[in-house]
Amino acid sequence: MVNRNEEVEEEKYNRPCTDAILAFDTETEEFRLLPHPGDSSCYYRPQEHENMYLLLGTRDHLYLCHVTWGEVINVWVLEDYAGWAWDRRYKVSLDWDVKCFPFTADYSGIYNPKDVRVLGIHNGELMIDWVSRGPFSYHLVKNTVSQVSIALKGMHSPIPFATAYYKSLVRLE
Numbered sequence: 001m002v003n004r005n006e007e008v009e010e011e012k013y014n015r016p017c018t019d020a021i022l023a024f025d026t027e028t029e030e031f032r033l034l035p036h037p038g039d040s041s042c043y044y045r046p047q048e049h050e051n052m053y054l055l056l057g058t059r060d061h062l063y064l065c066h067v068t069w070g071e072v073i074n075v076w077v078l079e080d081y082a083g084w085a086w087d088r089r090y091k092v093s094l095d096w097d098v099k100c101f102p103f104t105a106d107y108s109g110i111y112n113p114k115d116v117r118v119l120g121i122h123n124g125e126l127m128i129d130w131v132s133r134g135p136f137s138y139h140l141v142k143n144t145v146s147q148v149s150i151a152l153k154g155m156h157s158p159i160p161f162a163t164a165y166y167k168s169l170v171r172l173e
Contacts, residue, residue: 017049018034018035019034019035020035020052021034021035021054036049037076037078037088051116052064052066053065057121057122061077062081064076064078064086067116069111071094072094073091073092073094073116073126074088074091075091075092076089094111096145101133101134101145104132104133108132115130116129124140134148135147136148
């Protein structure tokens with residue numbers, strides 16, 4: 001016999017994240033809430049949404065990157081705006097050679113997806129900043145990684161904050 005309280009708890013934590021992304025329709029001038037791609041059941045763990053990055057990429061593509069606890073970044077591309085259809089285009093493993101890309105002395109030795117920040121996608125390269133490791137560029141087609149050397153005057157630590165700049169988000173036809 002199944003306990004009804006267990007069913008309610010199971011239902012509560014397995015509901016999909018249907019209201020994860022706020023979108024604005026420029027034609028109707030209305031806001032709407034839409035689900036994020038992938039396994040849309042995050043079990044209402046707010047930490048899962050903290051590891052998701054919605055990005056505007058080249059060629060007017062909208063990307064969602066999800067840094068998972070499994071040391072993977074899933075890269076989703078919005079293929080159909082009207083139908084809200086996403087395609088998981090890339091699965092980037094973060095299991096990189098520690099000898100080639102060492103951690104700094106303050107690394108705890110425990111992987112945490114919050115330590116990996118997705119900065120953007122440009123010319124087919126995923127730009128990330130990994131706390132205790134530094135900034136990286138990952139080529140999505142060639143599956144190659146390179147560390148980015150950034151020297152900022154007076155700074156001795158990784159990038160404090162970085163993001164992409166877009167002059168306009170309005171598509172001119």
